[in-house]
Amino acid sequence: MDAMINLANSCPKFRYKVTGEISARYILEAFYSAASFIENLGLDVIHAIKQMDLPDDDPDVDFFNALAIFWSALDTQLESMNPPVLTFNKMFAMFGERGAANLRAIPSGVLQPMTTLLIDEFQDVGANTISWVRATFAEIERRNLPVLTDGPGSYASLMAVGDDWQSIYGWRGSSPQFFVEFNKYFPAPATTRVFMQENHRSHQWVIDAAEAIVKRTGGFDNKNGKAANPRVTGNRVPVQMRDLDFTHLREKATFHYESGQKILVLYRIGRTKAAVEKYLSGLIRQAKEEGREADLKLLTYHASKGLQADAVFLLGDCEMTTTSPSKNDVFRQAQMGGSDPCGYDTSQRQEALRTAYVAITRAVTYCYWYVDRKEGKTRAFEKASRHVDPLLDCWDVVPSAAAQQRAPWKAKAGRRAGSRRFV
Known part of the structure; x- marks a missing residue:
């Protein structure tokens, strides 16, 4: 009886290997890894799982259905804590393009430093980070925030530094695509490309x-x-x-x-x-x-x-x-x-x-x-x-x-x- 009670009050510890992964992980680790990858791509976990087009006989269909249930419960649990707990991905999503309305509540003094932004190792950023930066710049433009300089007035600017050949974190959702196609994701009146070779x-x-x-x-x-x-x-x-x-x-x-x-x-x-x-x-x-x-x-x-x-x-x-x-x-x-x-x-x-x-x-x-x-x-x-x-x-x-x-x-x-x- 004691063993059955313990089972009811402890998390499952069996291992599961998602197709394409190198090795099996404990089920909760497998859930968290799969969900983090989805979020790093700038997607909502529950919505992305609903939109998946895996064959009915795919061995991972049940895994992702279970992940949707688990992730919803985890979000609820973290939000109910005092104070509420947020993951890094959740914070990026709250102020990314899907949560652009939340940025309107941010004081201009908080956004001001973002008007002149430098991001190093740009080849390793993920879509969630890109969405946050794009949404922030859109809000800066909406407010017409001035850029504080010692000279004449200037527009908000972004300097991206990186090397697409050193992008080695795609397995967790990063991509050199944002760096190579920089002008597509950050359109501007003028851009300057500098090769440091x-x-x-x-x-x-x-x-x-x-x-x-x-x-x-x-x-x-x-x-x-x-x-x-x-x-x-x-x-x-x-x-x-x-x-x-x-x-x-x-x-x-x-x-x-x-x-x-x-x-x-x-x-x-x-x-x-x-x-x-x-x-x-x-x-x-x-x-x-x-x-x-x-x-x-x-x-x-x-x-x-x-x-x-x-x-x-x-x-x-x-x-x-x-x-x-x-x-x-x-x-x-x-x-x-x-x-x-x-x-x-x-x-x-x-x-x-x-x-x-x-x-x-x-x-x-x-x-x-x-x-x-x-x-x-x-x-x-x-x-x-x-x-x-x-x-x-x-x-x-x-x-x-x-x-x-x-x-x-x-x-x-x-x-x-x-x-x-x-x-």
Whole structure:
């Protein structure tokens, strides 16, 4: 009886895997993740679920029907608390284009700072943020709020800073679409586009190797990074791609550490960290004892964004292995991806390549990329490593062990005169 009472008073803890997700989650986490994605696209969860066009036999139909019930109950529960609790998405929605009337209650003094707005990392914003900014500017224009300047009067302005090639959070609802099509979402009498193409981190071959992959995603025309770090502009060290080899990783990481260089060891999947810590345990301990912990960092590709190191070790390919009917559906409802019926899937194909670009360009001089070049039982829809061209000087593709066994005379393929290769 006690067990039955406990069941009636506790939340369910079974796991559920929505089609297209990598793994199963506890049901409440799955609910929250799915609802947050919908809200990040600027949609109302309940309305979006009602508008879904999933087949009747889709395995996730019952999940989304249950989500609609849960989300309504959660909203009611949060609003009934004292004081009421609001999620970030709910606050954006309250003052976005769907809640524009609420902005009329905001004092002009609160809106005034928004008349001159700068948004960094613009490639990572979601539709809910865009809707809030658009609604705010519309209200500023309606009130004809003056822009406070030391000179003549001016209009409200927005400066967006970002890099569409570094947009890697589409899985949570962000999109570079708002940045690339800026004039569509923020029409103005005049706009100024400034390309900041000087790269003050990496040498040219690192830049070229990364761009050779990411250029397939489209974006702005005539966009090419130019090495501008005087410490490394003359370097000609190719990015090396090879089979996953923890012994090689340990040897090279030790070499670069003992040379006094900073090191980033990055992994695509979080569970890889345990293996890295095992093989680099001695070096990690040494760095701690010598007070050089900042010189040896272990992070995921996503967490490394904005960082740099002399030598970067990348573990794992950037790939897209699933399709998501439900996310394609809400993408369509949010008018993302144009007329593409699989807009979300297409965005994830591109994001795999952008993630590789971000990871490679953490390197100042040396970059080693360890990948499994074999296809799994089910061929991935996209893999960044497929787009590595071994004929480019900026790449040093070490033949896989299997390839060397099949054709040992090709083991030195890709090593050309004039290129500084390393093993």
